[in-house]
Amino acid sequence: MKMAVKELCLTQKQIDCYRTDGFLSPIRIFSKEEASRLRSELECFEAAHGFVMGTPYRNKPHLVMTWVAEVIRNARILDAVESILGPNLLVWGTNFFVKEPYDGTFISLHQDSTYWGLSRPEVLTVWVALSASYRSSGAMKMAPGSHKLEQLPHVDTFEKGNLLTRGQKVEHGVDENDIAWIDLAPGEASIHHVRIIHGSEPNSSSDRRIGLAIRFVRTDVKQVNGVKDYATLVRGRDDFQHFQHEPRPKETLGEVEVAVHKQIAEESFKLFYQGTGREPTFDQ
Numbered sequence: 309m310k311m312a313v314k315e316l317c318l319t320q321k322q323i324d325c326y327r328t329d330g331f332l333s334p335i336r337i338f339s340k341e342e343a344s345r346l347r348s349e350l351e352c353f354e355a356a357h358g359f360v361m362g363t364p365y366r367n368k369p370h371l372v373m374t375w376v377a378e379v380i381r382n383a384r385i386l387d388a389v390e391s392i393l394g395p396n397l398l399v400w401g402t403n404f405f406v407k408e409p410y411d412g413t414f415i416s417l418h419q420d421s422t423y424w425g426l427s428r429p430e431v432l433t434v435w436v437a438l439s440a441s442y443r444s445s446g447a448m449k450m451a452p453g454s455h456k457l458e459q460l461p462h463v464d465t466f467e468k469g470n471l472l473t474r475g476q477k478v479e480h481g482v483d484e485n486d487i488a489w490i491d492l493a494p495g496e497a498s499i500h501h502v503r504i505i506h507g508s509e510p511n512s513s514s515d516r517r518i519g520l521a522i523r524f525v526r527t528d529v530k531q532v533n534g535v536k537d538y539a540t541l542v543r544g545r546d547d548f549q550h551f552q553h554e555p556r557p558k559e560t561l562g563e564v565e566v567a568v569h570k571q572i573a574e575e576s577f578k579l580f581y582q583g584t585g586r587e588p589t590f591d592q
Contacts (some may be wrong), residue, residue, distance in 0.1 A: 311403055316384040318391035326392060326499060330455030331506075333490045333498035335434060337384050337401070343495035347438040347518060348583060349375045350404070353560070359406070361471075364573055364588075365406045369520075370540065371569040374560050380522050383510035385434055386543050387500065395491050396544035398551060400424075400431070400537075401523040401576070405471060407446045407511035413469050416418045416477040419454075421522075422462045423474065425533030425552040425579055429455075430526040431502035437492035438518040446492040448498065455501035464584065469510075473580045473588070478505055535579045538572045579582070 314336070314487075326332040336347065350360060353373065360366050370376045378400045379385070390396055407413050420433065441447045457480070465475035482505055490498045500506060511517045530550035531537035539551035546553070554572065558563040577588050 317551055318388055323391055325457075326501070329450075329452040329488070331450050331452070331488070331490070331498060331500040332494040333420065334351050334532055335388060335499065336494050336495065337382065337497045338495035341495050343438055346375065346379065346543065347494070350438065350518065357561070359408075361406050362428045367576065368402055368569060368573060368582060369400045369404060369559075370399065370532075370574060371554060372561050372565045374557050376520070377556050379436065380518065380540065381542050385436075385497070385522070387436060389432065390543065392432060392499070393524060393526050394544075396546065397433050397542050398525050398527055398529075398539040399522060399542050400426070400525045400529075400539045400551070401521075402522075403521045405517075405519045405521060407508075407517040409514050409516065409540035410579055412508050412510050413504075415448075415469050416467070417451070417482055417505050418462060418463065418472060418478050419460060419503050419505055421459055421478055421502045422478075423580055423582070424539075425535070426502070426525060427530045427532045427561040428526070428528065429502050430436050430529055432524055433500050433502070433523045434497050434524065435490075435492075435500065436497045436520045436522065438520060439494055439516055440513075440517060441490070441492040441504075441517050442513070443489045444506050445513035445515065445517040447486045447492065447504055447517075448500075448508045450490060450500060451486060451505040452488050454482070455504040457503065457505075459503065460505075465573070466586070480505065503583050524566065531579075531583060533579055535582075536575050537579070538575065542570075553592040
């Protein structure tokens with residue numbers, strides 16, 4: 309039987325870099341033309357339904373947008389992730405992170421693992437740039453090697469302009485001289501570990517900074533914070549069944565898709581806001 313050819317297996321040098329630094333960047337996933345098409349898909353959605361950051365669909369858009377469902381199954385992305393996590397892969401979440409020009413939004417330094425409730429650190433994010441993401445436009449910044457630290461304490465700020473659900477900020481000093489800036493051209497991606505300390509500054513450019521974050525977990529990872537949790541099997545098999553499997557959308561914002569998203573998003577928000585007495589708010 310003829311074996312399928314992998315499109316983007318990482319080299320051993322790249323894997324070693326990820327394990328040493330906690331991130332890998334840049335990786336070319338889409339051409340500039342493909343990235344432009346994906347950006348157009350998002351902006352057509354926004355023209356009809358409002359800016360995505362003001363809707364519930366900034367979280368888990370792969371449940372309601374068919375083109376995002378295709379992106380999370382892209383062979384180049386999956387091959388790269390498989391090089392690190394192995395052959396059995398779940399997408400635990402997706403998020404849009406859009407900063408408008410000069411809008412002042414930012415992301416405080418934090419570890420992704422803080423409120424996710426996942427049992428193991430075999431978790432990573434592929435962050436795909438749909439527009440230029442440079443230091444001037446609010447690119448991510450990482451503290452190399454900080455993923456080797458254990459889970460660190462965070463303080464919830466709920467600060468205005470902070471794109472994180474709680475405005476959480478790590479209580480750990482980071483030397484700005486040691487920061488690595490993750491510059492990405494449209495269609496490029498970075499990969500980062502669930503425990504790496506990272507954040508981003510405001511967008512001071514004249515263009516939008518658009519990123520799609522895809523959260524991958526191994527199938528042996530499970531939710532330990534007492535909420536029902538969901539994920540999408542995108543490669544291999546799931547012998548553990550720790551997560552309810554999510555359906556693939558057949559149409560963008562279809563009636564069934566919207567209902568499924570609402571049900572799953574409500575469970576996710578229970579996790580993200582657990583113990584705060586707060587609920588998510590949207591502009592519309």
